[in-house]
Amino acid sequence: MPESAAPPTTDLASLLRPGSIAVVGASANPDSPGHDYLRCLVEFGFAGPVYPVHRREPEIRGLKAYPDLASIPGDVEFVISCIPSGGILELLDACAEKGVRTVQLFTGRFSETGREEGAELEREVLRRVRAAGIRLLGPNCMGLHDPGWGISFRPDLPRRTGPVAFLSQSGNNTTEVLLHSDVRGIGYRAAISYGNALDIDEADLLDLLGNDSETRVIGAYIEGVRDGRRFLDALRAAGREKPVVVFKGGRTGAGARSAVSHTAALAGSSEVWRGALRQAGAIEVHSQDELIDLFVAFTFFPQAPAGRRVGAVGGGGGRAVQAADACTEEGLEVPPLSDDIRSQIRERAPDLWDWIGNPVDQSILAGAGAGVSGAAVLEMMLDSPQFDLLIANVGEDWVLGRPDSARRLNHIVERFAGIGRRSQKPVAYVLGPADSPDEERWRAVEQARTLLVDAGLAVFPTVERAAWALGCYVRWHEGRA
Amino acid sequence: MPESAAPPTTDLASLLRPGSIAVVGASANPDSPGHDYLRCLVEFGFAGPVYPVHRREPEIRGLKAYPDLASIPGDVEFVISCIPSGGILELLDACAEKGVRTVQLFTGRFSETGREEGAELEREVLRRVRAAGIRLLGPNCMGLHDPGWGISFRPDLPRRTGPVAFLSQSGNNTTEVLLHSDVRGIGYRAAISYGNALDIDEADLLDLLGNDSETRVIGAYIEGVRDGRRFLDALRAAGREKPVVVFKGGRTGAGARSAVSHTAALAGSSEVWRGALRQAGAIEVHSQDELIDLFVAFTFFPQAPAGRRVGAVGGGGGRAVQAADACTEEGLEVPPLSDDIRSQIRERAPDLWDWIGNPVDQSILAGAGAGVSGAAVLEMMLDSPQFDLLIANVGEDWVLGRPDSARRLNHIVERFAGIGRRSQKPVAYVLGPADSPDEERWRAVEQARTLLVDAGLAVFPTVERAAWALGCYVRWHEGRA
Numbered sequence: 001m002p003e004s005a006a007p008p009t010t011d012l013a014s015l016l017r018p019g020s021i022a023v024v025g026a027s028a029n030p031d032s033p034g035h036d037y038l039r040c041l042v043e044f045g046f047a048g049p050v051y052p053v054h055r056r057e058p059e060i061r062g063l064k065a066y067p068d069l070a071s072i073p074g075d076v077e078f079v080i081s082c083i084p085s086g087g088i089l090e091l092l093d094a095c096a097e098k099g100v101r102t103v104q105l106f107t108g109r110f111s112e113t114g115r116e117e118g119a120e121l122e123r124e125v126l127r128r129v130r131a132a133g134i135r136l137l138g139p140n141c142m143g144l145h146d147p148g149w150g151i152s153f154r155p156d157l158p159r160r161t162g163p164v165a166f167l168s169q170s171g172n173n174t175t176e177v178l179l180h181s182d183v184r185g186i187g188y189r190a191a192i193s194y195g196n197a198l199d200i201d202e203a204d205l206l207d208l209l210g211n212d213s214e215t216r217v218i219g220a221y222i223e224g225v226r227d228g229r230r231f232l233d234a235l236r237a238a239g240r241e242k243p244v245v246v247f248k249g250g251r252t253g254a255g256a257r258s259a260v261s262h263t264a265a266l267a268g269s270s271e272v273w274r275g276a277l278r279q280a281g282a283i284e285v286h287s288q289d290e291l292i293d294l295f296v297a298f299t300f301f302p303q304a305p306a307g308r309r310v311g312a313v314g315g316g317g318g319r320a321v322q323a324a325d326a327c328t329e330e331g332l333e334v335p336p337l338s339d340d341i342r343s344q345i346r347e348r349a350p351d352l353w354d355w356i357g358n359p360v361d362q363s364i365l366a367g368a369g370a371g372v373s374g375a376a377v378l379e380m381m382l383d384s385p386q387f388d389l390l391i392a393n394v395g396e397d398w399v400l401g402r403p404d405s406a407r408r409l410n411h412i413v414e415r416f417a418g419i420g421r422r423s424q425k426p427v428a429y430v431l432g433p434a435d436s437p438d439e440e441r442w443r444a445v446e447q448a449r450t451l452l453v454d455a456g457l458a459v460f461p462t463v464e465r466a467a468w469a470l471g472c473y474v475r476w477h478e479g480r481a
Numbered sequence: 482m483p484e485s486a487a488p489p490t491t492d493l494a495s496l497l498r499p500g501s502i503a504v505v506g507a508s509a510n511p512d513s514p515g516h517d518y519l520r521c522l523v524e525f526g527f528a529g530p531v532y533p534v535h536r537r538e539p540e541i542r543g544l545k546a547y548p549d550l551a552s553i554p555g556d557v558e559f560v561i562s563c564i565p566s567g568g569i570l571e572l573l574d575a576c577a578e579k580g581v582r583t584v585q586l587f588t589g590r591f592s593e594t595g596r597e598e599g600a601e602l603e604r605e606v607l608r609r610v611r612a613a614g615i616r617l618l619g620p621n622c623m624g625l626h627d628p629g630w631g632i633s634f635r636p637d638l639p640r641r642t643g644p645v646a647f648l649s650q651s652g653n654n655t656t657e658v659l660l661h662s663d664v665r666g667i668g669y670r671a672a673i674s675y676g677n678a679l680d681i682d683e684a685d686l687l688d689l690l691g692n693d694s695e696t697r698v699i700g701a702y703i704e705g706v707r708d709g710r711r712f713l714d715a716l717r718a719a720g721r722e723k724p725v726v727v728f729k730g731g732r733t734g735a736g737a738r739s740a741v742s743h744t745a746a747l748a749g750s751s752e753v754w755r756g757a758l759r760q761a762g763a764i765e766v767h768s769q770d771e772l773i774d775l776f777v778a779f780t781f782f783p784q785a786p787a788g789r790r791v792g793a794v795g796g797g798g799g800r801a802v803q804a805a806d807a808c809t810e811e812g813l814e815v816p817p818l819s820d821d822i823r824s825q826i827r828e829r830a831p832d833l834w835d836w837i838g839n840p841v842d843q844s845i846l847a848g849a850g851a852g853v854s855g856a857a858v859l860e861m862m863l864d865s866p867q868f869d870l871l872i873a874n875v876g877e878d879w880v881l882g883r884p885d886s887a888r889r890l891n892h893i894v895e896r897f898a899g900i901g902r903r904s905q906k907p908v909a910y911v912l913g914p915a916d917s918p919d920e921e922r923w924r925a926v927e928q929a930r931t932l933l934v935d936a937g938l939a940v941f942p943t944v945e946r947a948a949w950a951l952g953c954y955v956r957w958h959e960g961r962a
Contacts, residue, residue, distance in 0.1 A: 172799050173800070180916070258840055262801060287803070289943060289945075317653065328736060329732070355596075357738065398653055403512045434923075435913065461916075
């Protein structure tokens with residue numbers, strides 16, 4: 001595909017953190033992307049000059065607008081285009097004239113339409129940007145979400161910054177992942193919806209993010225790659241530095257067909273992908289939930305676990321059994337309690353010590369005067385060399401509906417959070433989802449989760465998902481040892 | 482284990498739908514099971530007489546209390562015991578004297594403690610109930626939740642009745658499943674937490690529920706069985722009548738060890754279970770989420786699908802690709818649109834018809850004047866002999882955050898629901914979870930889901946879970962053909 005060589009990618013800052021931005025196709029209509037991009041630059045606090053470009057409007061959202069790029073008095077490093085594809089070649093010529101460095105094309109209807117005229121226009125776009133030395137993100141993409149740099153594409157996206165970078169061929173997917181991971185406390189270095197990947201592609205982005213010292217976790221939703229060898233080199237290089245989690249779209253015939261009409265991607269065989277990802281040290285996932293669960297694990301768990309031995313507390317007897325099954329099926333170990341912990345429990349609960357196991361069935365301890373709490377045993381596990389990984393089931397469904405439930409739940413969560421804060425071992429908390437039509441219940445669970453998330457702790461909605469994430473995390477670290 | 486033969490199980494009504502109930506160990510303390518059981522009988526509207534039994538209190542929650550069973554003037558068919566295990570033999574003798582038919586023992590600390598004295602007491606309990614011809618539920622169980630008969634064990638459990646029966650060795654698990662499935666519109670014929678299964682066991686309950694004409698779907702959380710052959714016979718018989726979904730706890734060594742201290746269950750090998758369940762025609766699941774997803778599928782999908790061909794609409798291009806992949810990986814087919822549907826679309830959207838595929842990428846249709854909506858294509862799929870199964874992605878994350886989002890979301894959901902209401906094909910709706918700390922967003926998603934659920938429609942939180950449930954549903958029906 002390259003008509004002439006692309007300029008080498010350098011670092012995130014020079015390519016995707018511009019000092020000045022023009023929005024071409026800016027709009028006063030609050031229900032249009034040309035309005036959203038502008039509004040985001042203002043509301044996310046972009047520090048440099050912002051130039052709306054519109055043929056007739058003198059002002060949009062209180063910002064002075066310009067009829068074209070040439071009329072803008074200052075430098076323009078970055079252009080966001082929302083105009084229809086018919087005007088795109090003219091715009092690129094104007095960008096070249098103005099010395100623009102990077103162009104982001106929300107503009108779509110190129111090769112993804114499956115029509116020859118769209119594909120031909122796309123090829124011409126590439127020729128022009130290559131000739132002008134301009135880098136291009138898209139077309140057919142939502143583009144950058146970089147809350148730390150004051151750029152986004154939807155005003156309702158979260159402002160939270162953090163160590164995760166997500167590159168995605170799907171704008172909608174990017175929106176969903178950002179919203180649903182925010183609830184789990186995930187902050188972003190950058191999320192980059194890159195659409196048809198005409199110029200800047202997954203390999204470029206992996207290079208950029210692999211070398212970016214503030215990016216600690218990389219996620220990628222990829223429908224197809226243009227240059228398999230370059231992609232795998234970039235993946236391997238990035239994977240040496242940090243965990244790279246890949247959600248491959250178009251794994252099946254129908255999925256691949258769908259990917260063609262989405263981003264004109266050539267999806268490739270599922271088996272080839274699976275093997276290649278494994279060899280490159282990447283972790284393959286098959287849903288947004290799995291992607292987000294691993295963002296949580298790699299963001300909040302400490303650097304490397306000492307082993308595979310899980311200690312779990314909280315929830316009733318059923319939950320204890322489920323935790324043991326789920327962990328074991330993920331290849332983790334769930335050893336019985338050590339003599340040391342058993343004798344500590346014996347001192348405090350002479351009536352129960354011989355009955356309590358690992359996982360700890362909270363309902364055994366629920367009676368009045370049990371002498372020992374789930375949190376107390378969690379603390380013993382934290383301090384014991386017998387356990388490498390911990391699971392803390394909040395068990396909120398049991399607490400809610402009891403008298404004084406808000407205070408009780410808060411007490412449990414505070415106590416659990418305190419243990420997590422001082423833990424050098426990964427602790428997976430199980431809580432939620434806060435998915436209830438009952439407002440009080442919803443609020444109680446949201447508050448509990450916010451408390452954990454604000455303490456920098458990893459929260460999972462089910463014990464099975466917690467076990468799965470722990471398993472992936474352990475295997476990834478073992479693969480590097 | 483049987484010391485003398487158990488009386489034959491007959492029907493649900495005679496065993497578990499008593500005309501009169503005594504709660505022994507009733508309590509005025511609102512934070513105790515002895516209070517909860519009583520309060521539930523009142524609040525769930527149990528129609529027969531309710532007798533609190535307490536040594537000293539003359540009245541509890543406005544009901545006249547009795548010092549013992551013998552003092553109760555009327556018949557007592559059913560006894561719920563919350564007293565400590567030390568008083569249990571005396572109570573059983575009093576039950577025999579009074580002519581009680583069924584005893585439910587919340588009372589625990591029997592064989593599940595792992596102590597010989599607990600096991601011995603349990604054996605003696607069995608001898609006494611067998612000698613007296615009393616049937617016993619438990620010990621160490623929460624017991625019945627039968628909102629249609631006015632019985633439950635927690636005041637905060639849902640009142641919704643319906644065609645699902647759930648038997649579970651874990652009380653906590655029962656609570657969780659009831660709460661999280663209510664959100665999805667699942668109503669219960671009965672949920673039965675049966676603990677240590679000393680007398681009434683999984684085989685009895687499968688017999689009862691298999692023969693119960695109002696039960697259309699059976700779920701079971703089982704940690705171990707006492708009589709494998711009898712269990713498999715009961716499972717096979719029930720499975721001939723209706724779908725039986727089994728969540729087996731204690732599949733692994735650690736899980737089995739945990740099950741022993743939970744319900745004294747002998748868990749058995751995972752491979753043996755897997756094979757036996759398959760042979761008996763049951764569907765095995767590995768989490769509460771899977772269990773609930775199948776309750777939704779078998780409650781709301783019509784009787785039998787005509788085939789495996791899926792049509793899907795809604796959500797952006799990434800969602801379309803994910804839907805195609807997930808369905809294909811579940812063994813379903815995702816064919817391209819038929820010429821007939823393509824020509825219908827062509828008439829209304831001459832600019833887009835050649836670009837739209839199956840799944841339908843909603844973002845292609847989102848532009849003004851597209852001429853055809855996702856719902857319109859869903860309707861074409863509904864009327865076309867080309868499709869057997871439908872997926873409707875609500876795509877609420879894209880709508881929310883747009884201007885006028887509440888009205889728009891409501892419009893989409895109303896339109897989708899109208900199609901589902903008249904559909905003879907299963908339609909899986911994808912929406913949620915309503916898991917956001919933002920109150921407006923939470924409320925919008927909850928309202929949308931409530932609208933779908935109240936229309937008797939199947940809602941799944943992700944497209945992967947929708948595809949998985951459709952796959953299980955199709956395979957189950959194919960297995961019976």
